[in-house]
Amino acid sequence: MTPGVTYHDVAKAAEVIKNQRQEPTVDRVREQLGTGRKSTIAPLLKRWRSDNGAAADVSGLPNELVEVVKSLHERVQQMSDHRIEQARDEFKASNDELRKELTEARNTIAQLTARQQDLDDQLLRVTEKKSQQDKSLEDARVGLAKAESQRDEALARITELKESVAELKQENRDIRDHFEHYQQRTAEDRQQEREQFRIVNQGLNDQIQDLQHRLAQAESRASELFDANAQLQRNADELKQANATLHSDLNCKIEDIQNLKHECEEAVTKCREYQHKKEQLAENMAALTTQKADADKQVAVLSHALETAKAELKTTQDKAAFLIDENKVILQEKAVIQGQFKQLQESL
Structure with a gap:
């Protein structure tokens, strides 16, 4: 009350x-x-x-x-x-x-909509991540191609250096052979000149003028030979210096070859690392593809649930309309009863 x-x-x-x-x-x-x-x-x-x-x-x-x-x-x-x-x-x-x-249906629809939005965002992120990984994979492929090109250039350079070293060794051997031949020829010439000088000195006792003339010629020839010998000695020293320089260049070339071998090994190691990264990227791509398929399945399930919720909402609305119509009928019945009662009261 x-x-x-x-x-x-x-x-x-x-x-x-x-x-x-x-x-x-x-x-x-x-x-x-x-x-x-x-x-x-x-x-x-x-x-x-x-x-x-x-x-x-x-x-x-x-x-x-x-x-x-x-x-x-x-x-x-x-x-x-x-x-x-x-x-x-x-x-x-x-x-x-x-x-x-x-x-509840609206809340369910809102949750399903939010879930679908989350799935769309996840799908977008997965797509972006896949694009980034594709780009990284392409960069890795380009890097691998560059590494292979550098390796081929290094191998070609090593081959050229080996050929240069072989040529230098052959040139050094030729110089040594020429120098030894020159020394031997010089010794033979000097020995021959000495024999000739002794023979001329013994055989031309009666030919003093001729011998003096020949002696002058021999002395002149000896002076020229001494000069030639000095020149040959200087040439020999220069050859020794050139040989030392060649040995130094050879050592530098050998060191360069060692460095190139080390660089080649590093390039091979990097190539293997790029190959390993490529395999990992391929595995990640496969996993992302699987996740995308699962996400598509979830989106399909959620879409089906959304359609079911819409159908239930339509049924609920129809039921509400039916109850409203039934209430109107009851109110009409009440009005009829009141009218009948009023008629009964008037008749009384």
């Missing part, structure tokens, strides 16, 4: 309704008061009707008949009110349930 609703309030509201040439009912009294429960207003309204029974008895009918009619009216009114209240409660419960289901 709502505090403040008294018999005086109910009686006053009933008088107002009666002055408006309408039958005071529980709903109308409650609407006039703006508060109160029907279970509280009904007995107070019944008391008011009992207190105003004499004023209602204006047709000369027996009091028993009037009481029966009033009792019938109250029963009909209570049944109608009860049925209307029951229909309202059922409609409210059904409406609350439908609203709850609609809220």
Whole structure:
């Protein structure tokens, strides 16, 4: 019972309704008061009707008949009110349930939409990551091609250096052979000149002039030979210096060859590392492809769930519309009952 609703309030509201040439009912009294429960207003309204029974008895009918009619009216009114209240409660419960289901469906749709958005974002990130890995793989392929080109150039350079070393060795051997041949020829010439000088010196004792002339020629020839010998000695020193220089160049070339071998080994190692990275990238690409397929399956499942939720929402909306129509029918039945009761009251 709502505090403040008294018999005086109910009686006053009933008088107002009666002055408006309408039958005071529980709903109308409650609407006039703006508060109160029907279970509280009904007995107070019944008391008011009992207190105003004499004023209602204006047709000369027996009091028993009037009481029966009033009792019938109250029963009909209570049944109608009860049925209307029951229909309202059922409609409210059904409406609350439908609203709850609609809220749950909206939440489910929102979750599915968010999940689909997450899957789209994941798919976008996977696609971007795959593009980056494809780019890294292409860079690795380009680096591998460059490394192979550098390796081929290094091998060609090593071959050229080997050929240069072989040529230098052959040139050194030729110089040594030429120098030894020159020394041997010089020794043979000197030995031959000495023999000739001794023979001429012994055989030309009677030919002093000729011998002096030949001696002068021999001395001149000897001077030239000494000069030639000195020149050959200087040539030999220069050849020794050239030989030392060649040995130094040879050592430098050998060191270069060692460095090139080391670079070649590093290039081969890098090539193997690039190959290993390439295999890892291929494995990662396969894993990402599998993940993308799983994501596509999840998107398909979620799309199916979304369609199911939409169908359930449509069914719920149809059910709500049906309940609203049923409520309208009940209200129409109430109006018909009230009209019948009014006709019965007028006839009485």
